[in-house]
Amino acid sequence: MKSQSVAAARSRARRVEKGIETETRARQFTTKPSLQGLLQLPLLEELEAHGGRAKPSDLYERLADRLDVPTELRSQKRTCADGQTYSVFPQAVRWARQNAVMAGLIHKGDRGIWELADPGFAKLKKVRRGVAVLIYSLDDGIALWAHAEDAARAIEPGSLDLIFTSPPYPTVAREYGRFSVPEWLAWMKTLVGLWKNMISPETGTICVNLMDAFVSGTPNLSPYIERFTLSCVDDHGLYLNARSVWHSPTKMGNIQWASKERVRPRNTLEHLLFFSHGPNPNWDTRRLPPEPYAASTIAGWERAQRRPSSKRPCGYNINELAFAPTGTGPLPGNLIVAAGAPGNDRYSRRCKEAGISPHPARFPDAIPKRVILLTTEPGQIVYDPMAGSNTTGKAALDLGRRFIASEPSLTYLTASSFRFDDRPDFQRHPLPDGLSLLAAA
Numbered sequence: 316m317k318s319q320s321v322a323a324a325r326s327r328a329r330r331v332e333k334g335i336e337t338e339t340r341a342r343q344f345t346t347k348p349s350l351q352g353l354l355q356l357p358l359l360e361e362l363e364a365h366g367g368r369a370k371p372s373d374l375y376e377r378l379a380d381r382l383d384v385p386t387e388l389r390s391q392k393r394t395c396a397d398g399q400t401y402s403v404f405p406q407a408v409r410w411a412r413q414n415a416v417m418a419g420l421i422h423k424g425d426r427g428i429w430e431l432a433d434p435g436f437a438k439l440k441k442v443r444r445g446v447a448v449l450i451y452s453l454d455d456g457i458a459l460w461a462h463a464e465d466a467a468r469a470i471e472p473g474s475l476d477l478i479f480t481s482p483p484y485p486t487v488a489r490e491y492g493r494f495s496v497p498e499w500l501a502w503m504k505t506l507v508g509l510w511k512n513m514i515s516p517e518t519g520t521i522c523v524n525l526m527d528a529f530v531s532g533t534p535n536l537s538p539y540i541e542r543f544t545l546s547c548v549d550d551h552g553l554y555l556n557a558r559s560v561w562h563s564p565t566k567m568g569n570i571q572w573a574s575k576e577r578v579r580p581r582n583t584l585e586h587l588l589f590f591s592h593g594p595n596p597n598w599d600t601r602r603l604p605p606e607p608y609a610a611s612t613i614a615g616w617e618r619a620q621r622r623p624s625s626k627r628p629c630g631y632n633i634n635e636l637a638f639a640p641t642g643t644g645p646l647p648g649n650l651i652v653a654a655g656a657p658g659n660d661r662y663s664r665r666c667k668e669a670g671i672s673p674h675p676a677r678f679p680d681a682i683p684k685r686v687i688l689l690t691t692e693p694g695q696i697v698y699d700p701m702a703g704s705n706t707t708g709k710a711a712l713d714l715g716r717r718f719i720a721s722e723p724s725l726t727y728l729t730a731s732s733f734r735f736d737d738r739p740d741f742q743r744h745p746l747p748d749g750l751s752l753l754a755a756a
């Protein structure tokens with residue numbers, strides 16, 4: 316009897332010793348300022364990106380990617396005094412999770428599933444999945460705090476004339492955005508399926524602004540834009556109405572391939588893809604502002620006035636005056652030239668005054684303005700499901716259209732109200748009970 320209790324006590328002592336040692340190692344690893352400070356927020360963000368709950372094994376690799384953890388450290392193992400081995404990085408993540416549980420940011424409980432608690436959502440200023448909350452409104456506009464998937468459930472089917480958005484781009488290195496290309500394509504396939512039912516079958520257009528993504532570690536482009544286009548046409552039966560290109564002369568080049576290695580030119584182009592239900596989109600290019608004729612074109616007409624008509628290489632006898640100025644400018648092309656979003660507009664100034672960083676990936680209002688003018692009439696409804704700073708909503712209002720905006724980041728959405736809060740019809744809406752915690756700073 317006595318020998319049994321001695322054995323049990325020894326075994327308990329060994330377990331305690333092992334636990335202390337493991338914890339000490341984890342502490343040594345995680346209390347390095349570089350990793351300890353870095354792990355908690357990405358852990359919360361990754362959980363949020365998984366809809367608020369995830370298996371730990373689904374998070375380790377994502378976090379390692381986010382934090383650029385070197386390969387040898389990801390697979391590094393350590394051996395305890397009793398000969399048992401453990402993986403160092405997952406152990407550090409589990410330690411960060413434990414700290415987050417103590418801080419009330421992650422729910423205590425089922426160790427097989429980690430779940431973000433309300434204070435965790437509040438820390439991120441991200442909305443919980445399944446919820447769409449009205450944050451501000453105007454006579455002709457509303458802004459919802461919601462993920463695109465949840466906002467879709469709050470908007471009447473067939474009620475929209477234009478969905479225009481610029482999603483987070485898939486980056487294999489996941490420096491910005493959180494998707495690999497296959498994940499992004501699957502996500503967008505779901506969203507386009509929802510959006511298709513939200514646009515009017517007669518007048519509706521879906522337009523998506525996308526930027527090229529590089530194949531990680533190479534100067535090559537991912538063909539994700541082509542795959543997305545094919546999915547819209549083949550999986551959803553939409554018509555590809557048009558492609559436009561936005562040339563931003565001030566765009567920075569890719570650091571590795573354009574600046575350092577100099578193997579490829581600066582990528583100054585972004586893409587706009589237009590889709591609709593039917594083969595005849597309800598558009599009118601006459602709504603676009605007139606563009607000036609090129610000086611060489613005008614000189615050509617002046618020459619043509621002085622000589623008789625001549626045969627073209629194609630064989631037709633066309634007098635160049637047939638294309639003479641009509642007063643409305645040349646037919647609009649599909650190239651949009653516009654510098655990036657301004658840093659000194661009302662929105663940016665108000666952000667600075669409020670101590671908030673302006674949204675890092677805004678497009679200039681020239682982009683939504685052109686899309687809205689081409690595809691909608693005054694009074695129609697424009698929706699941006701990934702509204703960011705709500706450049707689209709402001710452009711819609713300026714052009715006499717109505718807007719719906721949704722965005723899952725409360726920080727971005729609150730700052731976007733700086734575009735409208737000087738208007739007499741602007742209304743900020745209090746958060747419903749139970750959600751105020753989510754909005755806590």
Ligand SMILES: C[S@@+](CC[C@H](N)C(=O)[O-])C[C@H]1O[C@@H](n2cnc3c(N)ncnc32)[C@H](O)[C@@H]1O
Nearest residue numbers: 462463481483676677678701702703704705706
């Ligand atoms: C490229 S930015 C849009 C910027 C916007 N066009 C502007 O001018 O401010 C993409 C936005 O998508 C948002 N986003 C990320 N995940 C989302 C989701 N599941 N549903 C809706 N929006 C999401 C991000 O928070 C980000 O603000």
